[in-house]
Amino acid sequence: MTTEIRVIEKQQGLGFGLAEILKWRELLLMLAQRQISSRYRQMLLGFFWAALEPLGQLVMLTLVFGFLLKVDTGGYPYPLYAFAGLTAWWLFTRNLMSVAGSLQENMGLISKVYFPRLILPLAATIKELFDITVMVAMLLIVAAIYGYFPGLRTLLILPLLIFAAVISLGLGLWLASFMVRFRDIRPMLNLGLQAGMYATPIVYSASLVPERFQFAYQLNPMYWVVELSRWALLDKPVQITAPFYWSLVFSLLLLASGLLVFAATEKMAVDVQ
Amino acid sequence: MSSNQSSVVVEGLSKRYLVPHRSESLSKMGKVAAHMREFFPFLSREDSDFFWALRDLSFEVKPGEILGILGHNGSGKSTLLKILSGVTQPSFGKAILRGKVGSLLEVGTGFHPDLTGRENVFMSGVLLGLKRQDIAAKFDEIVDFSGIEAFIDVPVKRYSSGMYVRLAYAVASMLSADILILDEVMAVGDAAFREKSKENIEKIANDGRTVLFVSHNARAVTSMCTTGMILEAGQCIYQGSAKDAVATYLRKVHHYDTDEALRNEAATFHDLDNAPRLLGGQKRVLRWVSTHRKDGTPSNRFNTGESLLVRIGYQGLKIPNPYFAVLIMNEFAERVATIHSTHHAGHIDWTESGVIECCIEDLRLGEGTYRIMLDFGIYGGSRMAVTSLDCVPNAAAIHIELSGFITGMGIDAYQGAVHKSAWRPLPYQELDIKSGN
DSSP states (O other), rough: OOOOOEEOOOOOOOOOOOOHHHHTHHHHHHHHHHHHHHHHHHHHHHHHHHHHHHHHHOOOIIIIIIISSSOSSSOHHHHHHHHHHHHHHHHHHHHHHHHHHHHHHHHHHHHTSSSOOTHHHHHHHHHHHHHHHHHHHHHHHHHHTTTTOHHHHHGGGHHHHHHHHHHHHHHHHHHHHHEEEOOOHHHHHHHHHHHHHTTTTSSSSSGSSGGHHHHHHHTSHHHHHHHHHHHHHHHHOOOOOOOHHHHHHHHHHHHHHHHHHHHHHHHHHEEEE | OOOOOEEEEEEEEEEEEOOOOOOOOOHHHHHHHHHHHHHHHHGGGGGEEEEEEEEEEEEHHHHHHHEEEEETTSSSSSHHHHHHSSOOEEEEEEEEEEEEEEEESSSSTTTOOSHHHHHHHHHHHTTTOOOOOHHHHHHHHHHHTOOOOGGGSSBGGGGGGGHHHHHHHHHHHHHSSSSEEGGGGOOOSOOHHHHHHHHHHHHHHHOOOOEEESSOOOHHHHHHHHEEEEEEEEEEEEEEEEEHHHHHHHHHHHHOOTTTTSTTTTEEEETTTTTSSSTOSSSEEEEEEEEEEETTTTEEETTTSEEEEEEEEEEOOOSSSEEEEEEOOOOOOOOEEEEGGGGOSOOOOOSSSSSEEEESSSSOOOOOEEEEEEEEEEEEETTEEEEEEEEEEEEEEEEEEESSSSSSOOOOTTTTOOOOOOOOOOOOOHHHHHHHO
16 A cells, blocks of 8 residues: 655745646536535526626727717727627636635635645636626627627637636736735726726727837737637737737746746745735 | 554644734834835844744654644644644644645535535535545435434525534544544534544544644543643643643643642642732732631541632722632533632622632532632623633642542542432332333
8 A cells, every 4th residue: 555645844946736736626626616606596696697797887888989989990880899809808807806816715715724725716717717608698699689690710719718817817826825915906906907908909999009009009918819809700800910929928928927926925825814 | 554654753843924013112114114024024034023833843643643732822733733734834844744634624614605515515525635426425424424414405504503513523524534633623512423523533543543633622632642742832842641741731731730749738828929810810809718617727628518618818809890709620620610709699798808708518529639710800791791800720729538428439520510319229110110100
């Protein structure tokens, strides 16, 4: 019989902490499932709210930017134009908040039982991906109302959404441990997300941004997620430029560094709470 | 696993926490700097900024050993358990655990109020490191143990607290590990469960597995553990057999000097001016105490059934509604009698300083040595609560002998009150038993 030997000492060196996740995958799925089912059980109209919240925002955006300001979308119906961008952004925002807050919200578990902490942000991401399906379904309905019927290319929205989830996961992992220690991060994050929404072509057209800023503007990975979503759904032409590749590299670095930072800092979270 | 190899080896384990603004003499700038040090750990270098929850702790536990870890609040027990179960990491040193580790630091780990009992059983089990299919296999057993079949598909927020605890225990009881780490949460619950979990722990140890059990309950450690260890201020101050560890612990923590040379065998008068106080003792009211027989002769030896007079000298009694209390404790520091001045039916005329005598008639204590804890405080307020103001945990000791009150067989100092009883055989008649006549 081989005996499992565990050595407990102060962690040295860096690691992604992914190997242990495999061993604990049952817990990962159960935590994600628990978050999903406890949310929809709490609110009788869980699905209804998951749909109503973004729809409400869509109506407001349409009234202000589409109806009052008459933003030029290049001929696409404004509600659909905004909705196609909003879906990915919505996922990005929700996931970033969930991942960043995942340690803080589960302090009760963290301080009482051992399991790889990375499971918490991963479970949060799975839950947000699940939640967004309601919104995607609505997006397809709205598209159909305007005469844009989903084709094969529409399926591309799926990897695009996953990509948005990965970026926000990477960013959230950076913040999760610090969120426990510094309560000030949450309001800062809210502000940052609001700024991010205006730095991404969601409510307006990217062509409004002056040419000399375009390079920097397009370094934003969410720019590509939003623009490619519109291409997949509305057949809106998009030009792949150098910043596309840069933003891709940047996103992968963000995820890798997020994992490293999380693995190195989550240990201190339980000590400061 | 070879039996002579320790299953737990702890070497120089230390845990420190950063608490930078402990010194109160800091200037404003000093306080800002202290705050910065808390937020940015790398700025902190002074040793005074740290609180050491554990300092250079080393010990070994053999397979089959049930180690009781004793210590009062803040001694580092919980920190040690948290490190061994992997919840937090040590600052220095290391621990080697040979075998699968299971730890129970709370009741109902991972229970979520909105989920049903069934869902929570699975959730909690997986969190404790069990496989889903193992839980499924044992599910009926768990539900059976908890005795709440009818409510298993109801959200646990609708459970009574008793049902909640039973279900949580039931999940915990199926934890099988080579090294089991238990916090004293497991020592609560109803008597049947305690007995069951005690049996469970003994069975685990008999299988050659190891149990670490943290407690400040001396009785639990004596009855369950084979070896004991005392933690004080993050360091191990005693290690040995469970019995010796408990004796040492009671002496240290509850100020029980079993050293009878120090506590004069025949002493009946005890000066309390310098006696250790509980809770810091905001007031110094209790000055001395003496014990007497009913006729007033000083004594500390009594027979069961006799009367005991306790005289308490006090000063500075300037509050309305004061109370005095004589609390009698057995050798496990468990209280066996509570005698309060508020139990007295009539009015007591308190003077600011003086002597109050408490007469306890008909002592019902079994044979043994008992400690007298004296308490003084104030009662009243809207909820008629008592608030302790001055409490001496070990004010005096008395020795009790049964001395013919009952025959001395089959009762120990900690087996409850002594009662006279008469027993007689009845002629056996089946009809009479059924009718109750």
